[in-house]
Amino acid sequence: MDVALVLIGLVGGVITALSPCILPVLPVIFLSGADRERRPYPVVAGLVLSFSLLTLLGAALLAALPLPPGTIRWAGLVALVLLGIGLIVPRFEAILEAPFARLPQARAGRDRGGFVLGLVLGTVYVPCAGPVLAAITIAGATGDIGAGTIALTAGFAVGTGLTLMVFALAGRAVSQRVAAFRRRQRAIRVASGVAVVLLALGLTFGVNVPNYATALDHEFQRLLPAHVPTGSDVPPALAECVGQALYTEPPDESQDCGPAPALTGITDWVGTPVTLAGLRGKVVLVDFWTFDCINCRHVIPHVEDWYAKYHAQGLEVIGVHTPEYSFEHEIAGVRRAVAREGITYPVAVDNDYGTWQAYGVQAWPSLFLVDAMGQVRHVAVGEGGYDETENLIRELLTTP
Known part of the structure; x- marks a missing residue:
């Protein structure tokens, strides 16, 4: 197993768990530590296990099964609502945990339920896009899973997992030191249930969150020893420009990255189909995005504004x-987005x-x-x- 790839994956995992994507899940992780009846370890273990397996194998498995693409996500959201209700209503929780009653566990009941909660959280945990996660996701979706992908x-x-555990243990430390937490265990469980249900609703309706980790992400990316290629036939000049964009600040002047593939x-298309050849003579901005990517949704208003101003x-x-x-x-999801x-x-x-592979893209957006x-x-x-990109748009539009 390549140690460098493991380290790249490790850094990517830490960045993801510190990014805005953790905000919807964070209350549940924090409260799992504060709940004295439920240890946080099974919750985090279940989340990491299901998230990793679904990221690595989910796309390949769904491609082999006659199931709609959104099956796992919607099943996870429904299960999340049921588990949230279970935290609020103990009798309902007992019904949910009954099928697992005969499974061997180091501790009964609460730990088992925590692991199940973690498994469900993993199906709806939406991490930020980055070069590491992009390589893992695409390898799983295309079925090209090897030792390097497993190492990542x-x-x-x-x-x-380590970063989420820090959040969970922080919740436990607070609950042990603050008397109000010790006296109100029942209220904490109800709060956990409400947080879980709100999480499911937020993910269902695509609630957006502010970004605070862009600078941290760029700084960590500069520490990575090499980028992870996602296209084998990318022209060298274009691949070099993509690598520079990943690990350095955006340039203030135009580059020579070769012909656009x-x-x-x-x-499929949403809107009128076009080709780059058909747009020759025009300045063209190509935006790679995906609808459940928070960072993509932050960039789109800027792109739309440029289109309105300069079209x-x-x-x-x-x-x-x-x-x-x-x-x-x-x-249908793309059209709605x-x-x-x-x-x-x-x-x-x-x-x-x-x-994506023709351009050698490695991250969204x-x-x-x-x-x-x-x-x-x-x-x-x-x-x-954004200012650098807009200035270059204006420059190219005025270039004969």
Whole structure:
């Protein structure tokens, strides 16, 4: 097993557990430690186990089974609501735990229920996109799972699990030192149940959260020894620009990243289909995103604003929706997301990762700015760098 890949996965797991994606799950993790009747270890163990297995194998398994892509997610959301109600109503919790009564456990009842809660949380835990998680997800979705992918997944699971455990133990430390927690165990369990139900509702309706970890993510990415390639035939100049965008600040001037690859393997469109060849003579911004990516949703308003401001001057925008999770393959979900985010430019559905791999993309969101001659002149990864990107758009629009 490659130690470097394990370390990359470990750092990626820590970043994910410190990112905004943990906010919906954090109250449940914290309160699992504060609940004296339920140890936090099984909760975190169940979450990490189910999340890792679903990330690594879920897409491949669903592809082999005659099930809709969103089956696992919706099953997890329903189970989450039921477990939340169980925390609020003890008799209902006993009914839920009855099927597990004969399973051998070091401790009965509460630990067993905690592990089940963790398993369910893992099905709806939505981590932020990054180069490490992107490599794991795409390997699982394409069935290309090898020793390197397993090493990344193992490191990612350990990094995420350790960080979540810190939050859980912090909840336990607070509960042990604050008398109000010790006196109100029943109230804490009810609060946990309410938090679980609210989590399920928030994930169902796509509640957004603010980002506070972009700078931390960039700083950690610079420590990684090498990026994880996701396309084997990417032109060297373009691959170099993608690598620079991942590990350095966005450049202030245009780059020479070579010809923009054609849109490849597109399975559907939301809006009017277009081609880069057909847009020759226009400045084109290609935005790789996916609808359950928080960072993508933060970037889209900026992209939409540029499209509104500069479209009349010759700017075209193409959204490329490349799914991170199996449920994001659903075209109906993509259409709802396009409507929800107010996207007015065409969106290509890249369910087979053809265009993603052609461009060598490694993280959501990624922006590629193409000049009127079809050359990639700027690559931006993640949030931020909006002023630099807009300045380059204006520059290319005024270049003869």
